[in-house]
Amino acid sequence: MVSEHSDAQGETAALALKILVAGGFGVGKTTLVGAVSEIKPLRTEELLSEAGQLVDDTGGVDQKVTTTVAMDFGRITIRSGLSLYLFGTPGQDRFWFLWDELSQGALGAVVLADTRRLEDCFPAVDYFEHRHIPFVVAVNCFAGARSYGAQDVSRALDLDQGTPVVLCDARDRDSGKEVLIRLVEYAGRMHTARLLDSVG
Ligand SMILES: Nc1nc2c(ncn2[C@@H]2O[C@H](COP(=O)(O)OP(=O)(O)OP(=O)(O)O)[C@@H](O)[C@H]2O)c(=O)[nH]1
Ligand SMILES: [Mg+2]
Numbered sequence: 001m002v003s004e005h006s007d008a009q010g011e012t013a014a015l016a017l018k019i020l021v022a023g024g025f026g027v028g029k030t031t032l033v034g035a036v037s038e039i040k041p042l043r044t045e046e047l048l049s050e051a052g053q054l055v056d057d058t059g060g061v062d063q064k065v066t067t068t069v070a071m072d073f074g075r076i077t078i079r080s081g082l083s084l085y086l087f088g089t090p091g092q093d094r095f096w097f098l099w100d101e102l103s104q105g106a107l108g109a110v111v112l113a114d115t116r117r118l119e120d121c122f123p124a125v126d127y128f129e130h131r132h133i134p135f136v137v138a139v140n141c142f143a144g145a146r147s148y149g150a151q152d153v154s155r156a157l158d159l160d161q162g163t164p165v166v167l168c169d170a171r172d173r174d175s176g177k178e179v180l181i182r183l184v185e186y187a188g189r190m191h192t193a194r195l196l197d198s199v200g
Contacts, residue, residue: 018105019084023112024120025091026061028140028170030072033088036176037074044070108134108187110179116145118156125157134187136164138179
């Protein structure tokens with residue numbers, strides 16, 4: 001989704017870009033969208049039910065009592081005239097059917113990762129790689145998790161060369177904003193390169 005509109009005087013063209021925030025279960029997607037959003041984020045949280053315990057793998061996320069069942073939505077202005085609409089995906093496998101709809105028209109995606117459960121973000125990495133949607137991997141540095149460098153994570157996930165890996169704290173607004181800026185810059189470069197390829 002890329003939309004442009006002018007203000008009442010028709011002077012400044014505002015650009016709104018759609019960004020997905022994806023990753024495995026309980027990695028901090030809802031937290032990130034809530035931390036950076038300048039509007040009250042829309043959430044679709046439901047209590048983790050006893051029935052769900054059979055299918056929801058809460059190992060490593062002991063404190064977690066709710067989960068996203070449809071999406072998170074928030075908005076952030078990166079700079080004057082450029083805002084991002086953020087769509088947080090549900091983390092659990094049983095909501096995969098929502099991803100195709102959510103990713104329609106997205107400029108790019110943030111794949112959040114937790115180094116204690118790195119394999120949980122493989123499906124998101126695969127999803128965006130196959131669809132050629134530019135993404136950055138943002139390692140949410142939970143307390144108690146051994147710290148790995150960006151290079152280690154990039155190697156462990158077997159990322160294509162150039163795919164940015166950023167360390168972040170999903171609870172921190174500035175940190176989250178930094179991740180989004182990296183994504184917008186990277187996606188901009190990727191789209192320009194593709195455009196040049198297609199005319200060259
Ligand atoms: N210590 C620490 N806790 C965090 C951090 N980010 C999120 N949390 C906590 O981790 C839990 C999971 O966060 P959520 O934001 O709900 O994760 P999610 O990825 O949206 O989860 P699902 O939608 O269920 O897949 C919450 O209890 C957060 O308070 C972090 O950076 N550090
Ligand atoms: Mg969530």
